Amino acid sequence: MSSNVWPPVPTNENANDREARLAAEREAKRISDEIDRALEQERQELRKRRPQTKILLLGQAESGKSTMIKHFQLFFCPSQFAAETEAWRTVIHLNLARFVNHVLQVLSTAGSASGKSDPNVRMLQMRLSPLKQVELILSRAINEESPSQLSSPTEETSKPTWRPRAAPEVSIRGGSGWKTLMRRRKGSTAAKSPSIPDEVEDARQILDACKDDIVALWQSSILRTLEEEGMDLHHHARYFLDNAARVANLSYTPTTDDILRARLRTLGVEEYRMTMETAAEKGSDWVFYDVGGSRNQRAAWASYFDDVNAVIFLCPMSGFNQRLSEDGSVNRLFDSMELWETVCKSKLLANAMFILLLNKADILYAKLKAGIKFEDYVASYHGRPNKAEYVADYLREQMILTHRMCSPKRRQLHAHVTCAIDTTVMGAVLNSIRDCILVIILQQTTLL
Ligand SMILES: Nc1nc2c(ncn2[C@@H]2O[C@H](COP(=O)(O)OP(=O)(O)OP(=O)(O)O)[C@@H](O)[C@H]2O)c(=O)[nH]1
Numbered sequence: 001m002s003s004n005v006w007p008p009v010p011t012n013e014n015a016n017d018r019e020a021r022l023a024a025e026r027e028a029k030r031i032s033d034e035i036d037r038a039l040e041q042e043r044q045e046l047r048k049r050r051p052q053t054k055i056l057l058l059g060q061a062e063s064g065k066s067t068m069i070k071h072f073q074l075f076f077c078p079s080q081f082a083a084e085t086e087a088w089r090t091v092i093h094l095n096l097a098r099f100v101n102h103v104l105q106v107l108s109t110a111g112s113a114s115g116k117s118d119p120n121v122r123m124l125q126m127r128l129s130p131l132k133q134v135e136l137i138l139s140r141a142i143n144e145e146s147p148s149q150l151s152s153p154t155e156e157t158s159k160p161t162w163r164p165r166a167a168p169e170v171s172i173r174g175g176s177g178w179k180t181l182m183r184r185r186k187g188s189t190a191a192k193s194p195s196i197p198d199e200v201e202d203a204r205q206i207l208d209a210c211k212d213d214i215v216a217l218w219q220s221s222i223l224r225t226l227e228e229e230g231m232d233l234h235h236h237a238r239y240f241l242d243n244a245a246r247v248a249n250l251s252y253t254p255t256t257d258d259i260l261r262a263r264l265r266t267l268g269v270e271e272y273r274m275t276m277e278t279a280a281e282k283g284s285d286w287v288f289y290d291v292g293g294s295r296n297q298r299a300a301w302a303s304y305f306d307d308v309n310a311v312i313f314l315c316p317m318s319g320f321n322q323r324l325s326e327d328g329s330v331n332r333l334f335d336s337m338e339l340w341e342t343v344c345k346s347k348l349l350a351n352a353m354f355i356l357l358l359n360k361a362d363i364l365y366a367k368l369k370a371g372i373k374f375e376d377y378v379a380s381y382h383g384r385p386n387k388a389e390y391v392a393d394y395l396r397e398q399m400i401l402t403h404r405m406c407s408p409k410r411r412q413l414h415a416h417v418t419c420a421i422d423t424t425v426m427g428a429v430l431n432s433i434r435d436c437i438l439v440i441i442l443q444q445t446t447l448l
Pocket residue numbers: 059060061062063064065066067068235236260261262263264265266267291292293294359360361362363418419420421
């Protein structure tokens with residue numbers, strides 16, 4: 001008998017003693033197994049009874065819903081956020097390649113139309129032509145939907161007469177599991193789709209080889225002229241073009257700021273399950289629904305309204321001088337206000353807690369500072385200071401009023417002014433949202 005058996009077998013044991021000992025051991029094991037089973041059953045019951053927190057993010061397209069999801073991951077599930085860095089690298093490269101291709105296309109049209117052809121620019125156009133292939137490969141790698149032609153908000157200004165179409169955005173269908181797909185592709189050694197990782201690697205090499213030319217193109221004076229003439233570039237496009245030398249480098253790893261700026265338009269509804277990793281909420285499961293915000297996507301929202309604990313509604317304040325890309329006759333801010341009213345009125349959401357985020361405060365600030373007058377677009381603001389904090393207060397008051405007038409019954413509303421690309425500002429907002437949600441969980445647990 002081996003000496004490391006516990007309890008040690010008595011050396012002077014006779015046959016009867018042995019039989020009695022084995023029977024006692026069997027009984028002890030039976031009791032222990034029974035306890036384990038009971039504990040497991042209790043755990044399962046608890047898991048079933050634990051309220052799953054359901055949070056819905058609503059708002060028009062480009063309001064910042066998916067960016068908020070990234071923040072929730074970053075603050076409450078940091079390991080999940082870190083694990084997705086690689087997938088975001090591909091999206092960021094696709095963003096960059098698409099913007100450059102868009103600029104090249106605008107250049108070729110404008111160049112022939114207004115006689116601005118310059119041999120240096122023509123040379124850059126030729127040397128950057130492989131980026132079309134890069135865009136194709138990366139789009140295929142994330143299984144992108146075919147890019148929409150109605151993709152960007154349009155600035156409301158009477159100045160430019162010639163208006164090239166905005167760059168089509170990168171879009172992905174909710175539920176496509178693209179991040180998992182990217183992780184599997186990265187991990188797979190030539191199993192199912194051998195060509196894709198190789199292709200992506202090729203695309204990265206091409207981008208790296210083109211980086212100096214991208215920088216030269218972005219810095220060329222002709223681009224400033226095109227911008228003055230109304231070339232429509234998203235804020236995130238500008239950010240990635242400003243950082244092109246770093247982003248296109250072969251050894252590039254996305255920073256948190258880069259990931260927050262990456263644009264991936266949501267189509268349909270994407271579900272995110274997060275098991276919280278931090279502080280008081282540790283171990284609890286939160287389920288987020290991130291919806292596509294453009295008008296043709298909104299019909300799908302209602303089927304997610306059942307049993308919602310919290311609604312986070314994003315209103316991009318900077319949209320006051322923009323029109324919807326899907327309907328050029330509608331002002332973005334007015335659309336947002338109307339949408340807020342509809343959401344407030346919903347009977348299905350009557351019991352949910354509401355969180356209102358007046359987002360894109362940085363762009364609002366920049367626009368007002370540049371002399372664009374808020375009252376020129378929102379007549380009811382007439383005579384008030386053209387300052388971001390006053391405008392934000394005004395919008396907050398209006399939206400709180402709408403909530404009070406339209407809600408089917410009294411319920412909590414928490415409103416914050418946000419800039420969803422600024423992690424320092426968002427820290428405090430996220431803590432406050434977390435606290436509100438924890439109170440809901442507590443209330444539900446007490447009610448059970
Ligand atoms: N400057 C600035 N950019 C922001 C802010 N919030 C979000 N963005 C950027 O705006 C772009 C659109 O944000 P998303 O989160 O993708 O918008 P969305 O509401 O999910 O849009 P859809 O999926 O089309 O419904 C991204 O490039 C973000 O980085 C902000 O407060 N300031």
